[in-house]
Structure formats: structure tokens, C-alpha cells
Amino acid sequence: MALSNVLEIPAAGFNFENAARNAALEERFGGGKTPKPLKTGTTIAGVVFKDGVVLGADTRATSSEVVADKMCAKIHYIAPNIYCCGAGTAADTEKTTDILSSNLAIFSLNSGRNPRLVMAASILQDTLYRYHGTIGANLILGGVDCTGNHLYKVGPWGSVDTMSYMAMGEFWDLAAMGILEDRFKPDMEIEEAKELVRAAIHSGIMSDLGSGNNIDICVITRDGVDYIRPFQESQFKDNRKNKYKYRPGTTPILTQKVVPLKLEVVQETVLRMDTS
Amino acid sequence: DVSDAAARFCPKRSGSGMDREEVSTGTTIMAVEYDGGVVIGADSRTTTGAYIANRVTDKLTPIHERIFCCRSGSAADTQAIAEVVAYQLAPLVETAAHLFKASCYRYREELTAGILVAGWDRRRGGQVYCVPIGGMLVRQPVSVGGSGSTYIYGFMDSNYKPNMTKEQCLELTASALTLAMERDGSSGGVVRLASISESGVERRVILGNQLPKIVSTH
Numbered sequence: 001m002a003l004s005n006v007l008e009i010p011a012a013g014f015n016f017e018n019a020a021r022n023a024a025l026e027e028r029f030g031g032g033k034t035p036k037p038l039k040t041g042t043t044i045a046g047v048v049f050k051d052g053v054v055l056g057a058d059t060r061a062t063s064s065e066v067v068a069d070k071m072c073a074k075i076h077y078i079a080p081n082i083y084c085c086g087a088g089t090a091a092d093t094e095k096t097t098d099i100l101s102s103n104l105a106i107f108s109l110n111s112g113r114n115p116r117l118v119m120a121a122s123i124l125q126d127t128l129y130r131y132h133g134t135i136g137a138n139l140i141l142g143g144v145d146c147t148g149n150h151l152y153k154v155g156p157w158g159s160v161d162t163m164s165y166m167a168m169g170e171f172w173d174l175a176a177m178g179i180l181e182d183r184f185k186p187d188m189e190i191e192e193a194k195e196l197v198r199a200a201i202h203s204g205i206m207s208d209l210g211s212g213n214n215i216d217i218c219v220i221t222r223d224g225v226d227y228i229r230p231f232q233e234s235q236f237k238d239n240r241k242n243k244y245k246y247r248p249g250t251t252p253i254l255t256q257k258v259v260p261l262k263l264e265v266v267q268e269t270v271l272r273m274d275t276s
Numbered sequence: 277d278v279s280d281a282a283a284r285f286c287p288k289r290s291g292s293g294m295d296r297e298e299v300s301t302g303t304t305i306m307a308v309e310y311d312g313g314v315v316i317g318a319d320s321r322t323t324t325g326a327y328i329a330n331r332v333t334d335k336l337t338p339i340h341e342r343i344f345c346c347r348s349g350s351a352a353d354t355q356a357i358a359e360v361v362a363y364q365l366a367p368l369v370e371t372a373a374h375l376f377k378a379s380c381y382r383y384r385e386e387l388t389a390g391i392l393v394a395g396w397d398r399r400r401g402g403q404v405y406c407v408p409i410g411g412m413l414v415r416q417p418v419s420v421g422g423s424g425s426t427y428i429y430g431f432m433d434s435n436y437k438p439n440m441t442k443e444q445c446l447e448l449t450a451s452a453l454t455l456a457m458e459r460d461g462s463s464g465g466v467v468r469l470a471s472i473s474e475s476g477v478e479r480r481v482i483l484g485n486q487l488p489k490i491v492s493t494h
Contacts, residue, residue, distance in 0.1 A: 125352075125356075155324075155329075159351035174327075
């Protein structure tokens with residue numbers, strides 16, 4: 001059965017449609033610095049435990065040195081039994097997981113089945129390989145299907161790895177991976193697994209300026225999904241409110257003076273409009 | 277300073293965090309023919325620049341029931357090619373090797389893939405074919421590949437003898453891979469072995485601390 005696709009698979013061979021557009025955009029900036037894309041300089045992690053999979057991510061999205069989003073959602077919905085953490089260019093991870101989710105929804109409707117992890121991983125691999133690394137998406141795909149609990153790591157060039165625990169971060173995943181290597185045990189209980197992922201993300205947040213704010217956790221088991229957002233809130237909370245609305249009467253009116261403006265008609269011209 | 281450390285780790289970084297180097301199986305792979313089948317082996321390290329992305333990789337990829345390929349080079353490229361070849365369900369080892377060659381030679385400018393194709397079929401028994409970067413195809417009784425292979429050509433040349441038994445081939449492969457892993461920074465982890473014959477495929481893993489102890493000056 002051919003897979004119906006949300007978007008048309010492009011024709012084989014080279015496609016230079018965007019070259020003229022890209023050149024024009026670059027010219028706009030007059031040879032100076034083009035704006036940097038919004039990136040999730042991120043820490044994400046995943047762990048397979050006895051009854052399923054736990055995925056975790058921080059919630060900071062940066063645009064160069066500025067924190068653009070303090071409560072960014074990096075754990076994306078793919079299917080009722082599959083979620084995906086995304087690191088790299090925010091737009092790329094969003095869109096890639098979105099398209100994957102739509103295609104798997106079509107598959108589910110066509111076949112009456114929940115999609116399997118291998119299928120999601122293969123589609124991701126296929127798409128990313130086709131773009132030869134230009135889509136900056138580093139993804140950790142996790143979920144439970146009829147064949148068991150799975151975790152896949154998909155790189156931007158289209159390589160797929162499967163392991164029982166994995167992490168990705170800005171400077172690779174040094175900090176988070178250290179925690180996982182030290183404390184991972186096969187067949188953990190759910191609370192242990194959640195705590196391990198939290199600790200891994202926390203170490204990433206502490207060691208990397210591109211990761212921070214809160215920690216989101218997503219637990220996927222055969223019985224369902226528990227998306228805990230946030231699982232842990234940042235200790236450095238902000239008391240600023242983003243909206244500043246004042247109720248009418250906040251500013252007291254001390255005096256009021258009304259001056260009517262007398263206007264004279266000096267000149268009048270009529271322009272006929274053709275409304276036929 | 278964190279950014280200095282990163283620059284030392286990965287000198288190709290151009291400012292933004294995520295343009296890492298491509299994931300590469302800087303590797304050691306080996307395949308040996310014996311009377312009745314083949315023995316194949318690989319290390320388990322996949323690197324992104326200087327960082328080990330996966331320390332338990334399986335580089336021995338099944339193509340068909342009794343045909344495997346050992347992958348070295350770019351992880352993405354070799355996985356993609358292997359899928360294309362596996363899809364075509366070639367029953368003969370020679371056919372599978374030719375399919376690999378077809379892809380590797382046609383797209384030689386764009387791909388970085390060095391592959392060993394090995395297996396057993398009814399027509400010619402155990403066979404090993406080497407498809408290095410560039411897309412050459414040659415059948416050899418014993419072949420090594422990957423970045424670590426340079427360190428073991430001498431060992432292979434002097435220790436391989438025709439008409440060895442399966443056990444001798446397994447020992448030879450394990451020793452050769454151990455030597456290469458010792459010297460090559462991009463190879464390491466565990467040694468994965470498989471023997472393919474008429475009766476099927478037998479896989480085994482030799483963990484780091486169980487590798488053969490080879491006497492050396494250090």
C-alpha cells in the first residue's frame with residue numbers, strides 16, 4: 001500500500017527554484033549579517049524503562065544570545081503513542097515533526113492501526129537524508145507500539161541510532177549523557193526513570209547557556225501518555241507580567257476643560273466617482 | 277571557558293551550535309571467507325567529530341537472509357544505501373554486491389561509503405566482496421575496511437591462510453579488530469561478530485574487557 005503523503009514528494013534530480021530567491025534575500029542585508037535563525041540550543045533526553053519510554057526536554061529557545069522563548073515546547077506530538085523531542089533549528093524541528101505527524105495520521109486512517117516507531121523513524125530518515133543535512137533537526141523519537149518500547153535518535157544527515165537511553169544537547173550531550181551513563185539501569189520503575197531524565201536535563205541546563213528555564217517530561221506507556229509541562233520549574237522565576245492593562249479610572253482626573261473648535265467651510269469640491 | 281572547550285573539541289565549528297560534523301562510522305570492519313561460509317566483524321563506535329555519538333553501534337547490517345554488509349564511512353549514506361539494496365531482495369551475494377557498487381559508483385561524488393558485502397548462497401558458497409569509496413567492486417577471500425583498517429593490513433596479510441576453519445576465522449577477526457581498536461581513535465567499543473553459512477547466521481558480541489589480550493610494548 002503506497003503511503004499517501006501530506007506534501008508531494010519532489011521530483012528526482014536537482015531543484016534550483018530557491019536560488020534566485022535566496023540571492024535576493026541576501027542582497028537585502030547588503031552583505032552584512034543575516035539574522036540568525038531561532039534555535040533550540042537545547043538539552044533533550046530519553047530513557048526506556050520497564051513499562052514504556054520517558055522523554056524530557058528543557059524549555060529555552062535562543063536567537064543568538066537572547067532567550068526568545070522561555071516556555072518553548074520541545075516535545076512534539078507525533079501520534080497517540082509516539083512523541084518526539086527536537087533540538088536544532090526550531091522551525092526545522094517544528095515543521096519536520098508536524099509533517100511526520102500529519103502523514104502518520106493519514107496512515108492511521110487508511111490502515112486502522114497506530115503507527116509503529118520504525119515507520120516514524122524510517123520516514124524521518126528518508127526525509128532528512130533527501131535534504132542532505134540542510135534541515136537542522138536532531139530528533140529523539142520515543143514511544144510504545146505493538147512491538148515494544150522504543151527510542152530512536154535521528155541526526156540531521158539522516159542517520160538513525162537506537163539505544164535504551166540517549167541525550168542530545170548544544171555541545172553534543174556531554175552533561176546529560178554523563179548522568180545517563182552513570183545512573184541508567186535496564187527495566188527501571190516509572191518514578192526512577194522520570195527522576196533520571198529530570199536529572200539529565202537539569203545537568204544540561206546547569207552546564208549549558210543555551211538550555212534553561214523549565215523541564216518538560218513526557219511519559220509514554222501502553223496505557224497512555226502523561227505530558228507533564230512543566231515537570232520542574234526554574235528556581236529563577238520572573239515576576240514580570242507581560243500584560244499591563246489598567247482599569248478605567250486608575251489615573252485620577254483633576255481638572256477638565258472643553259474648548260469647542262469653530263470651523264468654517266472655506267472651499268468645497270465635488271469629485272464624481274464612477275461606480276458602475 | 278565553555279566556548280573554548282567546544283572549539284578545541286570540534287575545530288570546524290563556525291559559531292552556531294548545531295552545525296556539527298556529519299555522523300561518521302570511523303570504523304574497522306573485516307570479512308573472511310572460509311569453506312562453508314563467511315565470518316564478518318566490526319567495532320561499535322560512531323563519532324560526530326571527536327564525540328562518540330553511539331558506543332554500541334551495530335555496523336553489521338542484514339541485506340537478505342544470508343547476506344550482510346559491513347558499513348564504514350558516513351552513517352547516513354551507508355544506512356540509506358543499505359536500505360535501497362535490501363529492498364531489492366537479491367538472493368545471491370554477487371548480485372547484492374553489484375547493487376551496492378551501482379549506487380556507490382553512480383553517486384561517488386556525493387557519497388562517503390566503504391562497504392564490505394559478505395554472505396553465503398547456494399551457488400558459490402561463502403563470498404566476500406569489497407566496495408570501497410569510489411565504487412570499485414572486487415571479490416577477495418579476506419578484506420578489511422574503515423579508518424582502522426590501515427593498522428591491520430600487515431596482520432591480515434601475515435596471519436590469513438586459505439582453508440581455515442570457522443573458529444580460526446572468528447579468532448583472526450577478533451584479534452585483528454582488537455589491534456585496530458587499540459590504535460585507531462575512531463574505532464572502539466565492543467567487537468560484533470557474525471558467521472554466515474548454510475545453516476544460518478550466528479551473532480556474537482565480545483565486550484571490551486573480554487577482548488583477546490595482545491601483548492604490546494605499552
